Amino acid sequence: NAGVTQTPKFRILKIGQSMTLQCAQDMNHNYMYWYRQDPGMGLKLIYYSVGAGITDKGEVPNGYNVSRSTTEDFPLRLELAAPSQTSVYFCASSSNRGGEQFFGPGTRLTVL
Amino acid sequence: KNEVEQSPQNLTAQEGEFITINCSYSVGISALHWLQQHPGGGIVSLFMLSSGKKKHGRLIATINIQEKHSSLHITASHPRDSAVYICAVSPNSGGSNYKLTFGKGTLLTVNP
Numbered sequence: 412n413a414g415v416t417q418t419p420k421f422r423i424l425k426i427g428q429s430m431t432l433q434c435a436q437d438m439n440h441n442y443m444y445w446y447r448q449d450p451g452m453g454l455k456l457i458y459y460s461v462g463a464g465i466t467d468k469g470e471v472p473n474g475y476n477v478s479r480s481t482t483e484d485f486p487l488r489l490e491l492a493a494p495s496q497t498s499v500y501f502c503a504s505s506s507n508r509g510g511e512q513f514f515g516p517g518t519r520l521t522v523l
Numbered sequence: 524k525n526e527v528e529q530s531p532q533n534l535t536a537q538e539g540e541f542i543t544i545n546c547s548y549s550v551g552i553s554a555l556h557w558l559q560q561h562p563g564g565g566i567v568s569l570f571m572l573s574s575g576k577k578k579h580g581r582l583i584a585t586i587n588i589q590e591k592h593s594s595l596h597i598t599a600s601h602p603r604d605s606a607v608y609i610c611a612v613s614p615n616s617g618g619s620n621y622k623l624t625f626g627k628g629t630l631l632t633v634n635p
Contacts, residue, residue, distance in 0.1 A: 444622075451627065452627060453527070453609070453624075453625035453626055453627045453628065454609070454611075454623075454625040455625075456622055456623070459622060469622065501565075501566060503566075509553045509554050509613035510554075510571070511556070511568045511571045512556070512568060512623065513568065514558075514565055514566040514567070514568075515565065516564075516565040517565055517566075
């Protein structure tokens with residue numbers, strides 16, 4: 412099993428550009444999450460999903476959108492990128508409520 | 524005030540020393556997680572516990588639910604243990620216990 416995979420690993424965007432961060436898991440987990448990690452700060456939840464077709468906002472959803480059309484995939488869309496979205500983004504999944512979360516390798520995004 | 528507080532923020536040790544990292548939280552929880560993140564690397568789950576003590580190799584995690592406190596111990600520390608250790612809790616509130624709240628992490632450096 413590949414676990415949780417994320418692409419790309421690195422990306423530089425210009426202000427105002429858009430992009431999609433891809434996340435996929437092959438563990439048949441219902442729960443999936445997107446986090447951002449800023450220096451000196453704890454991980455912050457952006458969006459989460461409890462199953463295909465069901466998504467909801469986390470702590471810091473502004474400037475982002477998600478979709479969950481399949482159990483495996485949970486892409487994160489950035490519209491009109493801003494320097495404040497410079498961060499490392501992690502996708503994670505878990506099989507049950509409150510259970511162990513499995514993290515992807517992260518995407519380092521810089522917005523200039 | 525952050526719901527999850529870790530101490531110390533930074534810790535430097537000599538190889539072979541016994542390490543303790545502390546985590547205090549202010550909300551009712553269904554579980555507490557300890558995670559490890561190597562520099563520039565991904566995040567790995569070490570433990571998930573809701574009571575008592577768990578051991579995996581040289582790592583031991585304990586939790587005291589009444590005192591809202593957990594500790595992560597590393598015995599016979601080694602330079603490869605150098606990483607950021609993150610405490611996270613699944614709050615026991617309104618059915619949202621699948622969303623984790625994270626501490627800011629403890630940066631551990633073990634010198635040879």
